[in-house]
Amino acid sequence: MLKLNDVSAQYNILTGYVKAVDKVDFEVKKNEIFGIAGESGCGKSTLLKVMYDLIQYPLEISNGNVEIHSSDKSGTPVIYNNGEIHKSWWKVISYVPQGAMHVMNPVARIKNQFFDAISKYHDITDKKVLQQEILNYLKELELPPEVLKAFPHQLSGGMRQRILIALATFLKPDIVLADEPTTALDVVVQRGILTMLMQVQKKMKNSIVIVSHDMGVHYQITNRMGIMYAGQMIEVAPTEEIFNNPRHPYTKMLINAIPKIGDNSSREGIPGTPPSLKNPPVGCRFAARCPHAMDICRTVEPERVYMSEEHYASCHLLN
Numbered sequence: 001m002l003k004l005n006d007v008s009a010q011y012n013i014l015t016g017y018v019k020a021v022d023k024v025d026f027e028v029k030k031n032e033i034f035g036i037a038g039e040s041g042c043g044k045s046t047l048l049k050v051m052y053d054l055i056q057y058p059l060e061i062s063n064g065n066v067e068i069h070s071s072d073k074s075g076t077p078v079i080y081n082n083g084e085i086h087k088s089w090w091k092v093i094s095y096v097p098q099g100a101m102h103v104m105n106p107v108a109r110i111k112n113q114f115f116d117a118i119s120k121y122h123d124i125t126d127k128k129v130l131q132q133e134i135l136n137y138l139k140e141l142e143l144p145p146e147v148l149k150a151f152p153h154q155l156s157g158g159m160r161q162r163i164l165i166a167l168a169t170f171l172k173p174d175i176v177l178a179d180e181p182t183t184a185l186d187v188v189v190q191r192g193i194l195t196m197l198m199q200v201q202k203k204m205k206n207s208i209v210i211v212s213h214d215m216g217v218h219y220q221i222t223n224r225m226g227i228m229y230a231g232q233m234i235e236v237a238p239t240e241e242i243f244n245n246p247r248h249p250y251t252k253m254l255i256n257a258i259p260k261i262g263d264n265s266s267r268e269g270i271p272g273t274p275p276s277l278k279n280p281p282v283g284c285r286f287a288a289r290c291p292h293a294m295d296i297c298r299t300v301e302p303e304r305v306y307m308s309e310e311h312y313a314s315c316h317l318l319n
């Protein structure tokens with residue numbers, strides 16, 4: 001289980017701070033696929049970096065903490081906090097970054113990329129045994145063994161993405177974070193990648209966090225979702241509730257913008273642009289674009305309102 005306790009994170013740039021994550025507080029349960037959605041620039045990737053403990057200048061955590069509740073080999077419960085989570089990469093938590101081509105070493109064969117990535121984190125000392133284990137795992141995921149000999153540019157985008165997922169899940173981590181795993185892939189390949197993620201999760205019964213701006217991806221595979229707007233998590237609920245009973249006006253507008261088969265009525269986008277995260281507005285950050293904004297929205301930040309134990313949204317309309 002992964003828990004974020006009131007986490008804020010910012011980029012410390014020459015002209016000030018970009019407050020990319022603001023007081024985010026939620027947990028990802030064991031045995032679920034949790035989706036994070038929101039417009040470009042709302043802080044989704046930064047939030048994943050915070051969860052993964054990938055805190056490098058100019059990014060810094062300014063408030064709160066991240067905890068992973070796991071267990072050691074003997075089954076004794078262990079809690080990892082941010083600052084030490086990186087010591088357990090691949091084994092306890094792994095990360096499938098955006099853009100499969102850019103993150104792979106273009107001059108190393110896939111086999112060596114596996115060896116290099118996980119060498120510090122597994123207990124297998126014999127390279128031949130390790131190679132056999134990798135082959136067995138690829139077979140399990142229905143990936144051809146020849147890919148191990150290939151260079152990244154010899155593989156299709158979809159195959160590179162599958163390999164990154166295989167690499168990220170090889171040591172059976174409790175939590176897998178995937179940043180836009182299907183972006184830039186055609187719909188058929190997309191479907192294959194999503195099916196692969198679902199199968200892996202079903203087998204391992206671990207937690208997967210998927211960041212995507214594509215609501216269709218969330219609809220297909222996530223169990224619960226968080227909607228981000230301007231650095232804040234403004235609604236969290238089971239995916240079915242998000243699609244059938246969204247409560248925050250921003251979530252409603254996101255859902256209404258999705259085209260539906262058989263419905264020829266024109267789809268409305270969300271007017272306006274998100275606020276600057278260098279100098280976010282007081283009150284509700286969505287107020288300037290919200291058709292229902294009231295005076296209070298422009299001055300007072302909305303608190304969370306719980307519709308049920310599993311569903312909350314931060315909006316004055318719900319009070």
Ligand SMILES: Nc1ncnc2c1ncn2[C@@H]1O[C@H](COP(=O)(O)OP(=O)(O)OP(=O)(O)O)[C@@H](O)[C@H]1O
Nearest residue numbers: 011013018020039040041042043044045046047277
């Ligand atoms: N290295 C950086 N230095 C300064 N600001 C950054 C840096 N990386 C991201 N930002 C800013 O932080 C904010 C959140 O960016 P982030 O990439 O987390 O959003 P996102 O929702 O993942 O967007 P996208 O969907 O486009 O990837 C944006 O305003 C972005 O410009």
